Amino acid sequence: MDPQQAVPLGPRKKRPKQTGTSVAATPHDIRFQDLVLFILEKRMGTTRRAFLMELARRKGFRVESELSDSVTHIVAENNSGSDVLEWLQLQNVKAISELELLDVSWLIECMGAGKPVEMTGKHQLVVRRNSSPSHAPGSQNIPPPAVQKISQYACQRKTTLNNCNQLFTDAFDILAENYEFRENEGSCVAFMRAAAVLRSLPFPIISVKDTEGIPCLGDKVKCIIEGIIEDGESSEVIAVLNDERYKSFKLFTSVFGVGLKTAEKWFRMGFRTLSKIKSDESLRFTRMQKAGFLYYEDLVSCVNRAEAEAINVLVKEAVAVFLPDALVTMTGGFRRGKMTGHDVDFLITSPGATEEEEQQLLHKVTDLWRQQGLLLYCDLIESTFEKFKLPSRKVDALDHFQKCFLILKLYHQRVGSDESSQQEGKGWKAIRVDLVMCPYDRRAFALLGWTGSRQFERDLRRYATHERKMMLDNHALYDKTKRVFLEADSEEEIFAHLGLDYIEPWERNA
Ligand code: DCT
Ligand code: MG
Numbered sequence: 001m002d003p004q005q006a007v008p009l010g011p012r013k014k015r016p017k018q019t020g021t022s023v024a025a026t027p028h029d030i031r032f033q034d035l036v037l038f039i040l041e042k043r044m045g046t047t048r049r050a051f052l053m054e055l056a057r058r059k060g061f062r063v064e065s066e067l068s069d070s071v072t073h074i075v076a077e078n079n080s081g082s083d084v085l086e087w088l089q090l091q092n093v094k095a096i097s098e099l100e101l102l103d104v105s106w107l108i109e110c111m112g113a114g115k116p117v118e119m120t121g122k123h124q125l126v127v128r129r130n131s132s133p134s135h136a137p138g139s140q141n142i143p144p145p146a147v148q149k150i151s152q153y154a155c156q157r158k159t160t161l162n163n164c165n166q167l168f169t170d171a172f173d174i175l176a177e178n179y180e181f182r183e184n185e186g187s188c189v190a191f192m193r194a195a196a197v198l199r200s201l202p203f204p205i206i207s208v209k210d211t212e213g214i215p216c217l218g219d220k221v222k223c224i225i226e227g228i229i230e231d232g233e234s235s236e237v238i239a240v241l242n243d244e245r246y247k248s249f250k251l252f253t254s255v256f257g258v259g260l261k262t263a264e265k266w267f268r269m270g271f272r273t274l275s276k277i278k279s280d281e282s283l284r285f286t287r288m289q290k291a292g293f294l295y296y297e298d299l300v301s302c303v304n305r306a307e308a309e310a311i312n313v314l315v316k317e318a319v320a321v322f323l324p325d326a327l328v329t330m331t332g333g334f335r336r337g338k339m340t341g342h343d344v345d346f347l348i349t350s351p352g353a354t355e356e357e358e359q360q361l362l363h364k365v366t367d368l369w370r371q372q373g374l375l376l377y378c379d380l381i382e383s384t385f386e387k388f389k390l391p392s393r394k395v396d397a398l399d400h401f402q403k404c405f406l407i408l409k410l411y412h413q414r415v416g417s418d419e420s421s422q423q424e425g426k427g428w429k430a431i432r433v434d435l436v437m438c439p440y441d442r443r444a445f446a447l448l449g450w451t452g453s454r455q456f457e458r459d460l461r462r463y464a465t466h467e468r469k470m471m472l473d474n475h476a477l478y479d480k481t482k483r484v485f486l487e488a489d490s491e492e493e494i495f496a497h498l499g500l501d502y503i504e505p506w507e508r509n510a
Helices: 046-058 081-090 104-113 166-181 185-199 219-231 235-241 244-252 260-268 274-278 287-294 296-300 305-322 355-371 417-422 440-451 454-468 491-497
Strands: 032-039 061-064 073-076 100-103 327-330 344-349 375-381 402-411 428-437 470-472 477-479
Touching (some): 046 104, 081 100, 166 185, 166 219, 166 235, 185 219, 287 296, 296 428, 305 355, 305 402, 305 428, 440 454, 440 491
Parallel strands (some): 032 073, 344 428
Antiparallel strands (some): 402 428
16 A cells, blocks of 8 residues: 555645736845846746746846846756757847856755855756757656756765755654554655655755655655645644644653553543643553653753753763773764754763673763762663674664663853852753663664664665665674675775765764
């Protein structure tokens, strides 16, 4: 079953179609005086042309409605250079050779950048001699250059935090989460992949046509994109945000220690608020959930970078007391350059430690924090790691390294005496911290695995399995054809084993 077909297509209200002349009512400041654009309507259509003209004007570009001598750049879609040339000749344009003939992909990249971007070969429309313009077989089906080679795997795409398509990705994140709450894995994955591919695009989607040639966008996804383009919002997303079950699951799972099972139970019991749950005497809570309720306000307010850096110092200092040669690396979202996160993740490894010293470190570090009164919650899980175990086949499997899930007390930094006296409240914040200890020879795999994003990791494993007949997890990489484990001392080496171009941590925000 195609997961995207599982959802009924809801009705959408249609707006009356705009024409090319009805737009451009609002005057905009011209920021880029050197360029005068003209957008060709042929094969683009009046609606899309009007939309692009208005968008470009809003971004500070001068766009002419009529072709005139002042025009410097011609932007066309689904037209070859020869097609544009032929059209210009029919309009009796004199200085054709002085005009830049560009594919719409250039304009779309400019819209994403908010300024003119460099015109390269992929944007420039070339005039082929002796080619019969416009009628080359299949010419209509060639996607615009900018979207020609997008991989279905996030590990073959660069995804920075500069998301040009947040309007769509926010919507898909909500829909994916709703399917996760309803345990509809197929639809959840479909929307997560769609959001991930849109996050990687260097241009904003402004028409359904822009989605041509982009992988991971099924009919259902495209229908929602169309709805958002036309109405500015999606009726499906609004329905989810108002849905009792979604609202309750979102609220319940915001408590540390509450997963889908518990949320389901509380929802079925008729609970809708956390205060009712906390005060109900018949309910039993795990130690994790008790801590989750106790520090709820602190934990739902995200960790910022300054707090993450302060925790970094705390972890490094504590580790250095017991294992001075240990390497401590902040992983997770902060390593990918995010400014906020729900927790702070660390990977610890030591080149010189004995197995015993390695096993003792997290115990010693957490004992120290307990003595200092900084340990608000600690769940230490011992290692089940085995050297020659094959990597897991599951894309979401937990790893076997020793780790601890913590809540630490972070005192507010005191900059000066005035500042400290102004600090209101308790003077500290509860912060979720994950520490992972791994054997030194597995540090590259553990670092790659714990840097995320989750979608990036899933696609790395999927790529290894389906494209390379290899198995990858947070511990190892195994080549099934050669029946050997492939060793690595760095993330770069793992990418190289997989035949992938290296993707920097800040480009893994899939
Ligand atoms: N990870 C893993 N095994 C786990 C948990 C996480 O391999 N049991 C990986 C996937 C992403 C990375 O570690 C960090 O996990 P999170 O902290 O959940 O994600 P994040 O990207 O850091 O997000 P946030 O900013 O919300 O913390
Ligand atoms: Mg994290």
